[in-house]
Amino acid sequence: MLTLDQARAFVAVAEELHFGRAADRLRMTQPPLSRQIQKLEKALGVTLLLRGPRGAALTAAGEAFRDECRRLLDMAERAPRRAQLIASGQVGLVRLGYTAASSFSVLGPVLARIKDALPGVAVELHEMVTAQQLEAMRSGAIDIGLARPPFPPEGVESAPLLTEPLVVAVPAGHRLSRRGTPVSGRELRDEPMITYSADQARYFSDLVADLVEVRADQVTHTAAQILTLVALVGAGHGVALVPRSTRQLGMPGVEMVPLRESPADAVRLHAVWPEASTNPALHRVLPLLREPLDTAQPMQ
Amino acid sequence: MLTLDQARAFVAVAEELHFGRAADRLRMTQPPLSRQIQKLEKALGVTLLLRGPRGAALTAAGEAFRDECRRLLDMAERAPRRAQLIASGQVGLVRLGYTAASSFSVLGPVLARIKDALPGVAVELHEMVTAQQLEAMRSGAIDIGLARPPFPPEGVESAPLLTEPLVVAVPAGHRLSRRGTPVSGRELRDEPMITYSADQARYFSDLVADLVEVRADQVTHTAAQILTLVALVGAGHGVALVPRSTRQLGMPGVEMVPLRESPADAVRLHAVWPEASTNPALHRVLPLLREPLDTAQPMQ
DNA sequence: CTCCATCGATGCACGGAAGGTATCAACCTA
DNA sequence: TAGGTTGATACCTTCCGTGCATCGATGGAG
Numbered sequence: 121m122l123t124l125d126q127a128r129a130f131v132a133v134a135e136e137l138h139f140g141r142a143a144d145r146l147r148m149t150q151p152p153l154s155r156q157i158q159k160l161e162k163a164l165g166v167t168l169l170l171r172g173p174r175g176a177a178l179t180a181a182g183e184a185f186r187d188e189c190r191r192l193l194d195m196a197e198r199a200p201r202r203a204q205l206i207a208s209g210q211v212g213l214v215r216l217g218y219t220a221a222s223s224f225s226v227l228g229p230v231l232a233r234i235k236d237a238l239p240g241v242a243v244e245l246h247e248m249v250t251a252q253q254l255e256a257m258r259s260g261a262i263d264i265g266l267a268r269p270p271f272p273p274e275g276v277e278s279a280p281l282l283t284e285p286l287v288v289a290v291p292a293g294h295r296l297s298r299r300g301t302p303v304s305g306r307e308l309r310d311e312p313m314i315t316y317s318a319d320q321a322r323y324f325s326d327l328v329a330d331l332v333e334v335r336a337d338q339v340t341h342t343a344a345q346i347l348t349l350v351a352l353v354g355a356g357h358g359v360a361l362v363p364r365s366t367r368q369l370g371m372p373g374v375e376m377v378p379l380r381e382s383p384a385d386a387v388r389l390h391a392v393w394p395e396a397s398t399n400p401a402l403h404r405v406l407p408l409l410r411e412p413l414d415t416a417q418p419m420q
Numbered sequence: 421m422l423t424l425d426q427a428r429a430f431v432a433v434a435e436e437l438h439f440g441r442a443a444d445r446l447r448m449t450q451p452p453l454s455r456q457i458q459k460l461e462k463a464l465g466v467t468l469l470l471r472g473p474r475g476a477a478l479t480a481a482g483e484a485f486r487d488e489c490r491r492l493l494d495m496a497e498r499a500p501r502r503a504q505l506i507a508s509g510q511v512g513l514v515r516l517g518y519t520a521a522s523s524f525s526v527l528g529p530v531l532a533r534i535k536d537a538l539p540g541v542a543v544e545l546h547e548m549v550t551a552q553q554l555e556a557m558r559s560g561a562i563d564i565g566l567a568r569p570p571f572p573p574e575g576v577e578s579a580p581l582l583t584e585p586l587v588v589a590v591p592a593g594h595r596l597s598r599r600g601t602p603v604s605g606r607e608l609r610d611e612p613m614i615t616y617s618a619d620q621a622r623y624f625s626d627l628v629a630d631l632v633e634v635r636a637d638q639v640t641h642t643a644a645q646i647l648t649l650v651a652l653v654g655a656g657h658g659v660a661l662v663p664r665s666t667r668q669l670g671m672p673g674v675e676m677v678p679l680r681e682s683p684a685d686a687v688r689l690h691a692v693w694p695e696a697s698t699n700p701a702l703h704r705v706l707p708l709l710r711e712p713l714d715t716a717q718p719m720q
Numbered sequence: 721c722t723c724c725a726t727c728g729a730t731g732c733a734c735g736g737a738a739g740g741t742a743t744c745a746a747c748c749t750a
Numbered sequence: 751t752a753g754g755t756t757g758a759t760a761c762c763t764t765c766c767g768t769g770c771a772t773c774g775a776t777g778g779a780g
Contacts, residue, residue: 124496155729179507180699185499185503196422199485199489439758452739455739472757473757
C-alpha cells in the first residue's frame, strides 16, 4: 500500500535522479531510501527507475507516477489547512436568525462588519421571530439570533445590540406631525390606532400596553409585522407606536414623532446564541457585536 | 505530519461516528484507533471529533477535514493505476517516424490498428526519411520507424511490413497504358523518364538502376519525393518507376502498368525500432505489426 | 589493463511507532 | 444503584523504518 513517505521518497529520487542526493534531501541515508523505493516498486508491480552506475533514470511510468505523487503530496499538505481555518473561525458558516424589525436597523451593519472583519465567514440568513429563533437554537438550526428579551435563564447567552425608544408613526400632514415637542400618550387617546397582535407580536404588544392606554374602540387594525403597521399608517388608517429605527425604512407618507412616555431604551434588541455552541466562526463573530454599531448605516 | 493511515482512520470514525465500529471496519481494535485520532488532532492542532458517551460527533472542522481526507485517499488509490497502465503499455505515447511513401500504403492501416487495439496509446507522427529515422532512434527522438532497409546490424530490430513490386507510372492515354501484359524494361528505352535523386532518394535510385537501364538523355526530371514523380508523370513529362502502392494516391491522369523485370518484393518497407527501447507502449504495438496489414485500406 | 571512484544494493542491529490485551473512568439506562 | 455503553489509558509485544558497515557493478583515469 502506498504511503506518503514513499511518495515523498520517490519524488525526491525522481527529481535528483540520484539516490544519495535524494537521501540527503530527505535527511536520511541512502540504504533505507533504496529499500523504500524497492518496496514501492514491488507494491505497484511497476519499474519506476532504471538504475545505472551514473545515477538513476525515470521510466515512462515513473514520470507519470512522479507527477501523481506531487499532486498527492500537495493535497496532503493542504488538507489540514482548511480544517485549521475552520477550527480557528476564520472560515466557516454562521446561520443567523433575525426579526423582520431588526433588518431595519442592525442587520445591515452586523453583516457589513462580519464581511469586513471575517471575509471567509459566510452568513446564512433566516428571518424568524424571537420564539422561533430560540427554538431553532435549541435544535441547532441557527448559530445566533437577533432577538428581543426576555431569554431563558439557561442555555443561551446574550448581549445587547441596540436600544431605542418607541415613537409615534403618523400619516404625513397629520395634526401631530411636524411638531417641535414630543407627543404624550394622552394626545393619542382619541386617535385611531393600529396595534400589535397580542399573540404574534407579544413583545411589542406588551410594550405599548405598558406605555400608553389604548382602548379597544380606538383600534382600527391589528398586525404582527412592523412593516404592516407603518404601511397602514401610510394609508391613513391611524397612528402606531413603532421603534425609532423604523424611520430607516423611509416609508413614504409616514412621519415619526417622539413619544414623551417612552424611555430611550424601551425597545431592546439583543444578540443571542447557545452558550454551548461549538461553531468556531460564531466565536469570532461575537466580539464584533460587542462594539457599538453604526445603525445609521443603510441596511444591506 | 499527516499520514494516509491516519486519514483512513479518521474517515472511518467520521463515517461511523463510533470508535468501536470504525476500528472494526479498519480491522483493528479500538484503543490504537483512539490514539491515532488523538495524535492526528494534536498534529493539526484542531479538535475534529466531540466524544460523547453515545458515540462521537464531528465538529465543523472535522466535517471539512473528512472531505479532504476522502479526496486524498481517493487520489492515493488512483495514483498507482496510471503508472501501472503506462508500464503495461495500455496507455502511453509512441513516436513514429515514417517515410512519405509509406503514408500511401501502410501508415493508415498501422494507425488504425493501433487505435483499435490500444485506444489508450497516442501516436505522434514524424515524417522523415530512413536515415533520419535511424538517427532519431539513436537519439531517442522516435520510438519506431517505418523505413526501408538496409538497417545497421546492431542497435535496432526490424520486421517486414510490406513488400511490393515497382510499376511503371504512365500518363493516361500513353501508348503503354491499358495494356493487358506487363511492360518490359526495354520498352522504356526511348521513353522520357523521371528518376529519383541519387543522394536524396538513394534507395529508390539504386532500385531502379538495378532493374532497368536508364540513359542520362532520357531523364527529363529528377526528384526526391514519389509524390513529385507521379505529379510530373501526370503532367506528361514522362514515365517513372514507382512502388505499386503509389496507386493508392489516385493521382488523376496517371496509370500504373506492371513492370516485367520487377520481382514482387522489389520494394521493402520495414518497421524498425531500437532494440533497447524501454517504451512499454512500443512493446504492445510491435505484435500488431506482425500480422498482415490490409493495405487496400484507404490512408488515414 | 589495472586501479579507483561512484552508485545502488544488501546484511545486520537498534529504536520507535503501531497494534493488541486488559482495564479504567464517565455516562446513560433501568 | 447496578449494568452496559463508549472512549481513554497502561503495559507489553511486534514489526517496520533507519543507520552503519559493506558488497557488487560499472565506468573512467593512469
